[in-house]
Amino acid sequence: MKAKSLSTQIWMWFIGIIVGLCIILSIVFYVTLENFFEEQMYTYIEQEQKQEINSIKITPSYTQKIKPREVVPALPTVPAVPITESVPKHNIIYNTDTISGQKKEKLEPKIKMEIVQQAKTQKIENKRYEKVVEGKKLYYVISKQKIGNETVYVYSYIWENLKKRIISLLRNIFIGILGVILIILIPIRIISKKLTKPLMILEKDMDRIAKRDWNEPICIEGSEEIKDLARSCECMRQQLVNHDEKQQSMLQSISHELKTPIMVIRSYIQAIKDGYYPRGNLDTTLDVIDQEARRLQKKALDLIYITNLEYLSNHKTLEEDIQLQVIIQQVYERLQYERIDINWNLDLDNIVIKGDYEQWKVVFENILQNQIRYSKDKIEVALKADDENIIFRVYNNGPFIEDEQKHKLFNAFEKGSEGQSGLGLNIVKRIVDMYNGKVWVENQKDGVVFYISMPVKN
Known part of the structure; x- marks a missing residue:
């Protein structure tokens, strides 16, 4: 089933709320009006009864029949909405159980x-009663009176189907409310469309971005919430643009980096086929081909590793207790023979973190290989920790790094004069970022220092 638009939902929610309020108010009004009308009914009967009693003239023998007074009163307590179409009827009950009063009596003998x-059982002077007879309510008041020397009871009653009148009144109110709702539905529809218009524009912008057409900025006017949403979408668009630009730049760099060794390998192989050895003899020429092939292999492996890191950054990686000083020591023992002229100084604390052994091995291999490549004859490695951070510091007494180059050093395919693939330090940064750390480089008066900082608790 297709979901309804937001403007339609707002419209329907508004109608539902109004109808729900009408139902609740109808119930409240019904109970309130029923009590109010009943009170007014009894007050009306009691006042009529009082006037009737005051007008009764009894002879000394008390045998004269009551001649009812045909009066339609206009009492201030009677509500504006007519609750009855007739006036109360009055009757007197004598001690002999005889009843005197209205001639056109509509009460059954049983009643x-x-x-x-x-x-006879009533102990107070006045008491109200009600009785339902065939779906209609009979309201009556019995009053104990002293007329002459005789005690008599006067009862006054009136018929009224109150529920029907209340329901009729509420129906008219409900119809009136529905009429008002129908009148304001059009402006409500217009308002709902106006409120949802920015979202419809934003939806079109998102569809455009989904089709990789993200050069046009997102700028939408509306409420603060809509503006905040639009700003978030604009931030996402800018990140997508930057990511796309980085991908395009990386693809260009990859094609350039791979093209050179492939061209060398192909040209040397073609020269050998033609009987020519660019390096003087077959062995030295094959050594160049092997060297370029290794270089090509290194680039391919680094690219594969970067791709794996992209995947791992969005998925949970294997975490185990690893000792950083042990990994650094192992990497040092393997790399120290690449340049035997370098003087090494290691100051490593015993630090254990949760992480992936292979990833941190790659970090220290790449960063120490970089130090070996540029160092003159000295490398210092330190691993320390305080209450907040773990600091890995490595110093080499090689040439300074230009300020502009320092910011680009950890980008993909950015390499120095002695660099190889241009991916080693980029891999270091990607792994450190996965552990919420940071890596940077600083120049000192007699060399360069690389830092890796990582919070103690990841």
């Missing part, structure tokens, strides 16, 4: 007898 029994 009359029940009222008589209630009057």
Whole structure:
């Protein structure tokens, strides 16, 4: 099922909230109005009954029939909404159980007898009663009165189907509210579309970026939340542009770096086929081919390793307890014979971290090979830790590094005069970044120092 647009959802949510409020208010109004109308009904009956009692004229024998007063009162307490279409009817119950009152009596004998029994058991002067008869409510008030020397009971009653009137009133209110809703639906629709318009524009921008058309910046006006979202999307676009530019630059660098050894190998092989040896004889010519092949192999392996690091940076890597000083010592023992003229000085603390042994082996191999390549005759290696950071420091007394070059040194295919693939230090930086560390280089008065800093707790 296709999801509804945000403007439609806002529209429907608004309608749902209004309808829900109408239902809740209807229930509250029903209970409140029912109590209010009942109170008004009883007040109306009691006032009519009081006026009726005051108008009764009883003869000394008390046998005169009551002639009801046909009055339609206009009381201030009667609500504006008519709760009844008739006036109360009044009757008197004598001690002889005879009933005098309205001639057109609509009460059944059974109900009359029940009222008589209630009057006899009533202890207070006035009491309200109600009774449901065939779906209609009978409201009546029994009043104990002293007329002459005789105690009589006057009961006044009125019929009213109150629920139907309340429901009718609420229905009219509900219809009125629905009418108002229908009137304001159009502006609500317009407002919802206006609120969602920036999101629709942003959606088109995202579709454009998904198709790699990301040169045009994202700039959307709207609420602060929309602007924040647009800024985040613009930041993502810029990162994609930078990443694409780096990829294009890397591909160009790879093609350039691989082209040279391949051309040398092919040209030397073709020369051998033609019976010509560029290096004087077959052995020295083959040595050049082997050297270029090794160089090509090194570049290919470094590129594969970088690709693996890209994958590992987004996936959980193997973590084990590794001793950094042990790895550095092993790398030193293997590399020290590449240049026997170098004087080494190692100051290593026993530091254990969680990590991947092979990755840190590559880090120290690449960075120490770089030191061997540029050092005159001295290398100092130190591994220390404080409460916050682990610091690896390696010094060589080689030539200074230009300030502009220091910032590019850890980029892919950036290499010095004695560099090989231009990927060694880039691999170092990628691995250190995976462990939330940083790597940098500084010039000293008599050499160069490389630093690796890593938090104690990764």
